[in-house]
Amino acid sequence: MRVLLAEDDPLLGDGLKTALQAEGYTVDWFKDGRHSLHAALGEAFDLVILDLGLPGLDGLEVLRALRDRKKDVPVLILTARDALDDRVKGLDLGADDYLTKPFDLDELAARLRSLIRRSHGRGVTLLEYEAIALDPATRSVKQGGREVELTLKEFKVLRYLLENLGKAVSRRRLEETVYGWDTEIGSNALEVHIHNLRKKLGQKLIKTVRGFGYRVG
Incomplete structure (x- = not known):
């Protein structure tokens, strides 16, 4: 999952980025x-x-501009402003959730998982397809009840494909989801992750959409 973090405090921003990457x-x-x-x-x-x-x-103007331009990405407001009118204004402008500083990282992670489930129209935590079950909360994958060890990047690829089950996902979108903007990407790095996932979970799981990307289901 690819997250845009808008935070001007260098210590908090760095800590959040590190914690979210660990998630x-x-x-x-x-x-x-x-x-x-x-x-x-x-x-x-x-x-x-x-x-x-x-x-x-x-931040409220950023939110207003996003919603005015029909960007429906889930937005969690994270701020030291805890007055009722600030919370109401943010929610009325289209925020999906609101968390005030200071906050607990576990609560933030849980709220983000909830937003992801809601944005994909799901009320349950697990992402399931055939015998595969992926749990975003524990970052674990099972196939037929057997635990499957994946690297973090393999997990990210599989999670995004399962969240878009039945849809073709472009190569570029997968690369952005796994690496973001500030990482040098090898020309065949994504193919390596796909190859490893097929080796661990079965050759037929991930289908290649020629000239575009990949899909599951």
């Missing part, structure tokens, strides 16, 4: 409102974590 997310971190909005409008993200007190452009 299996790919994080693109921006420190001001204008760059955050530009990225959110121009790229595909699965979640946005949005601080309200951003320099350049206030």
Whole structure:
């Protein structure tokens, strides 16, 4: 899952990025409102974590612009503003959830998982297909009840394909989901992950969509 983190506090931003990456997310971190909005409008993200007190452009204005342009990406507001009118304003502008600082990282992770489930129209945690069950909360995969060991990047690829079950996902979208913007990607890195997933879970699981990308189901 690819997350846009809009947070100007360097210590908090760095800590959040590290914690979210440990949870299996790919994080693109921006420190001001204008760059955050530009990225959110121009790229595909699965979640946005949005601080309200951003320099350049206030977080509420970023949110307003996203919704005005019909971007329906789930947005969690993360801010030190705990007054009732700030919470109401953010939710009325289209935020999906609201968490005030200071906060617990486990609660943030749980809220993000909830937003992902809701955005995909699911009320349950597990992602299942045939004998495969992927649990985002524990970052575990089982096939026929047997635990399957995956690397973090393999897990990210499989999770995104299962979240888009039956749909063809472009190669570029998968690369962005796994690596984000600030990582050098080898020309065949994605193919290596696909190859390893097929080896571990069966050759027929992931289908190649020639000239475009991959799909499951």
